[in-house]
Amino acid sequence: MRVCVTGAAGQIGYALLPHICSGRTFGPSTKIILHLLDIPRAQQALMGVKMELEDCGFDLLEEVVVTSDANVAFTGIDACIMLGAFPRGPGMERKDLLAKNCNIFKEQGRLLNEVASKNVKVVVVGNPANTNALVAQQCAPSIPKENFTALTRLDHNRAQSQIAMRLKVPSSAVENCTIWGNHSSTQYPDVSNSVVATAQGKQKVGDVIQNPGYLHGEFIKVVQQRGAAIINARKLSSAMSAAKAISDHMHDWVVGSNGKTVSMAVPSDGSYGIEKGLIYSFPVVCSAGKYTIVQNLKVDQFSRKMMDETMNELKQERDTALAFLNKDADTIARSKL
Incomplete structure (x- = not known):
């Protein structure tokens, strides 16, 4: 399996990767190719994570791809674990958080649609997880809707x-x-x-x-x-x-x-x-x-x-997120006139 983890340099990614590479997650005989995605400033830390994975000597781990390019990270993947999301900051209202994440998951949904396996299984962890999953789903029409889930x-x-x-x-x-x-x-x-x-x-x-x-x-x-x-x-x-x-x-x-x-x-x-x-x-x-x-x-x-x-x-979160998506679509349409 090709498995992508976004936000992979963070705490959760560091704790999760041994589960995946030891066979606990996808089964004890499933070979794994990891695609680790994080933002450019996290690449040095991500390389350190790759080095540790190599040093663990996991029998099931065949390859580790480290990148800040989502197009590379999503290409050909069978599973996508989406840890990365824009965090809620001091004084930030929920609608502001939704707006920030809407942009992230719209783009990632589009890329999944274009380059991932057409049966890719997606779980969104980054909050607001349910609505982030919905946004990605809406932007990936060629992937079955039921393949987008959120972690509870x-x-x-x-x-x-x-x-x-x-x-x-x-x-x-x-x-x-x-x-x-x-x-x-x-x-x-x-x-x-x-x-x-x-x-x-x-x-x-x-x-x-x-x-x-x-x-x-x-x-x-x-x-x-x-x-x-x-x-x-x-x-x-x-x-x-x-x-x-x-x-x-x-x-x-x-x-x-x-x-x-x-x-x-x-x-x-x-x-x-x-x-x-x-x-x-x-x-x-x-x-x-x-x-x-x-x-x-x-x-x-x-x-x-x-x-x-x-x-x-x-429902309120969905309506807010879809309003942002529709607004972006209208802006793009006007720019082409």
């Missing part, structure tokens, strides 16, 4: 871990957690359909944790704010857990989730009343390189409210 697996892993720690069980004992919606503070971590393996067999999480106040309050806030809490504690972002989540996301998508329900932000097909086309996080099962949205889960009144709130935020 980190939130999924956090939710699963919080329940496991509260019940003093391994994280693997908790199943069917769901992250609905946007990778933002409106996301809805939902365990209303989750089960936990106990000595008495599998039981619903709500039956074991008989505390709706916790499940509808503290639990949700902890998951929503976990990233900020880690930054406050270590003064750096959650690179280790983000890298693990990216690896989980791509592994399950490409290799399969082995029947497990996981969370991915994917184009909505209208399931659960979510507006079609939004990149929205759903519960999915993955097999044979494809994902399928899990159907017929119970949605109570509380869940409906939370799911609609995060959908409405995504």
Whole structure:
């Protein structure tokens, strides 16, 4: 596989690359050619990353391409992990962040459309991840729309871990957690359909944790704010857990989730009343390189409210981003008159 990582010189890239090169992400027999993309001023650091990859002696790693040219980075790739995005600065409003990133992901979507494999699998990590993925998708009409996704697996892993720690069980004992919606503070971590393996067999999480106040309050806030809490504690972002989540996301998508329900932000097909086309996080099962949205889960009144709130935020983001795209298109059209 040819695998591109954008923003590869950063903390998350540094933590992610060993997952990819050791076979954890795409399988233990899949040879890897890495395309590492970052901005010109990061090229020296990126060369250092390449040197370390060489020194690791990964059996699966066949070649490392280091570049600041997205055209080179995207040529012929089978998977694209988009870490790079314009960061939110002090005093920057969300619409300003969307405008900056709209330009980046419009161009990168265009290049993916032109030079990447026509079945390239894309996961966007750089925030606002869901809407950045939508922008790239809109600018890559020859690539299947379902091939553009955004990362909510980190939130999924956090939710699963919080329940496991509260019940003093391994994280693997908790199943069917769901992250609905946007990778933002409106996301809805939902365990209303989750089960936990106990000595008495599998039981619903709500039956074991008989505390709706916790499940509808503290639990949700902890998951929503976990990233900020880690930054406050270590003064750096959650690179280790983000890298693990990216690896989980791509592994399950490409290799399969082995029947497990996981969370991915994917184009909505209208399931659960979510507006079609939004990149929205759903519960999915993955097999044979494809994902399928899990159907017929119970949605109570509380869940409906939370799911609609995060959908409405995504609709606002989409409308703002598409307005920027349409404005750029109008400007280009006028310049040709």
